[in-house]
Amino acid sequence: MNTTSRRPLRALGSAATALLVAGLLAACGGATTEPEAMVSATLSAPSDAASSSAAPSDGAETFSYPGRTGATALELLLEADPSAEVTGEGENAFVTAIGGRVADDSEKEFWSLSVDGEPAQVGAGTLETEDGQEITWTIETY
Template sequence: MTLHLPSSSRARTRPARRRLLAAAVPVALAAGLLGGCASTSTPSDQPATGTQTPSPWPSDVTPSATPTDTFTRDADGKVTGISYPGEDGETALDLLLGVDPTAKVQGKGANAFVVGIGGRTADDAKHEFWSLEVDGKQAKVGAGTLKTKDGETITWTLATY
């Protein structure tokens, strides 16, 4: 039996699916590593032949980020930004949490304020903050309020004031 949801219901499930997939990836990787520890050795009088190069992802798991989700980093490898595509009706915040479930947010909904992305928290002592742009223009509303559209590029950049 197939359940058909109205398009607005389907759109609301996208971030939840991404968060679920993002949570499932570490579990699947751990299971794959543990499964690889099982003894499949050849008898000691038989030489081992060939080498295996492990895949970064199990064959039945794909990463939650799409190829257009891009972290930017400074020379030290620290995250300085991220870009991802907008989706009709989804908020910039829900999409951010879908591509970076570790993002740190203070407050909820319209009052949500992003303080950390990619493991990097904005440093108040350095007057840093996470700036939100849509198609290269500063957002006029917060991430929890900003409804995105297909074809837009959402960009967060670590900025100073």
């Protein structure tokens, strides 16, 4: 007959379980952290009204959302529009469709990226955004 007490093993098992659960909660952000903000975006269709703004071209379709410090323009685009189509990855990512609107190669169209009204100097997968910036995609032709 085994005379060894099982109590220390049970206590050790409970402590290990508690540590495992605490570790999992910490890795998942626990219940004390706020949920990550969702990206609010706007898709504009062509209009018949003449535009006097500094828009790249009259009647262009646009898709806009706010920047967020620490997130790339591509990450935010895919949060705002999970159906957006992209070829390549990271710095080689090329956006081909947003909001179901595909840039038509036969019409020499492409989705152009700008930040606060200025053309982006790097690609969407590389462009680190900041709080307060306005990220805009516009159908353009070449």
